[in-house]
Amino acid sequence: MEFQSETLTEDELATITGYQIPSKQIVWLIDNQWEHVLTGARRPIVGRVYARMKLAGVTPSAVNPAAETWALDLANVS
Template structure:
């Protein structure tokens, strides 16, 4: 079962850094919200990370694919 907070390995994979200081810098540069533990480990919520990365969240409704696209029509303008 997954925890609500990203693991050290997951955070290193997302940021590309194993050092906590560089992970915090990466998160700050991209305006990600996080909380620091007593050991200065950045704690990032799993749901927040999925939203930031654009990963679909379970139970989230997808928009219907058959919605017609609106187009700008100037054919009746004089």
């Protein structure tokens, strides 16, 4: 089985943003409200789980990005 990195590859990021140039990718990420970090070489890094959630239309939470918030409702239990 092939190992997948925790971050998107340069090709994956280019596919999502439509740009090869890192500065243009950064502008796209900011305009589309995607969280990212920059390397020392000013290349954007995006987490794989975060990208999957964004592409699926799920708004990641800062507290727990991989789980939706829910509360146990026992009001109807007797």
